[in-house]
Amino acid sequence: MAQSVTLCFIDELNDFLKPPSRGRDFTVSFPEPRSLKDLIESVGVPHTEAGSVFVNGSMADMESLTVDGDMIRVCPQRDKYLIAPRFIADVHLGRLARRLRLLGLDCLFNPALDDAGIAAIGALEGRIVLTRDRRLLMRRAVTHGIFIRSGSAGEQIREVTLRVETDGFIAPLTRCPVCNGRISGTGRESVIDKVPPKTYAYYSDFSTCGECGKVYWRGAHWTRLEKMIASDVCPSNSGIFL
Ligand SMILES: [Zn+2]
Structure with missing residues (x-):
């Protein structure tokens, strides 16, 4: 049965939306119930960038299914990953990879890898995917990833350390x-x-x-x-x- 739900994204998550949907509630319709993860990604927001999701005021799991009329509010991911800080960087982030390595952090960087290869190695080796390509983060194999916004390597390092606990690992x-x-x-x-x-x-x-x-x-x-x-x-x- 067709459904319509209302979505609202908080703060920097709006950057991923089409301009008419930014900073306001908007409604989407679709033919069948779908998971919150799929719904959120269908409007352009990678699941790795979404933190708490509230449905009709209650916190919900990303895999839970939509119900017609739901009011869905999505907050940015502000919690740090609690896994070891090991990374794999996409082709655009060579300078960031070098800076992470200078800090002693393990960061794979291989420009020959395509998106599927990066996602697969990330999953296999428990590496956090660093990318400026949101489509890469939407791959199902990617469980841990960070969308890098800045073009400056110094700022990029700070984007990473905001999302990953590196204390005790920097050498x-x-x-x-x-x-x-x-x-x-x-x-x-x-x-x-x-x-x-x-x-x-x-x-x-x-x-x-x-x-x-x-x-x-x-x-x-x-x-x-x-x-x-x-x-x-x-x-x-x-x-x-x-
Ligand atoms: Zn070497």
Whole structure:
């Protein structure tokens, strides 16, 4: 039997709606009962971005079915995910992936993966999908995901840490920003043929990536890197390393 329900989205969820539906109640009609998740996504809002849903004033489960005449109010997701902060980023978020890795957080990034591949790996490995593509978040395989709004990597880091508990997991400069492998200290002699002679002569501490073999040392870029990491960890920090 055909149904009509009234929907109202709160705050930033309105960004996902067509302009005529933003900031007001609007009615949608459909031929058969459907889950709240399907209904909410049918108007453009990924289920990962929706938090509490109220039907006729009572909190409801996303899988519950609509009833004709329902008044449905959808709040933004403001709770943090309580799973380990491991990520997979889409093709548009390479800079964010590098910044997360610099903080020591595990973030896969492979531009060759399509949406289905990202969703599948996210589900298989329990990774939070980071994307600027809402259609990716609407895939059923995606249980944990964050729609990234900003184009600035610094702001993107804050969008992630608002939704995911990273305290206790941040370990700056322990993960390779290039490949996501672990980096660790290595004997100076082992890098003698892998770094320029002047670098070898000037620096004593070197680290290598266990995956790609890239060699790291505290070169001229180090202070800038430390400041960037400090501001990611604590935005009010003016550049004092941890
Ligand atoms: Zn590496």
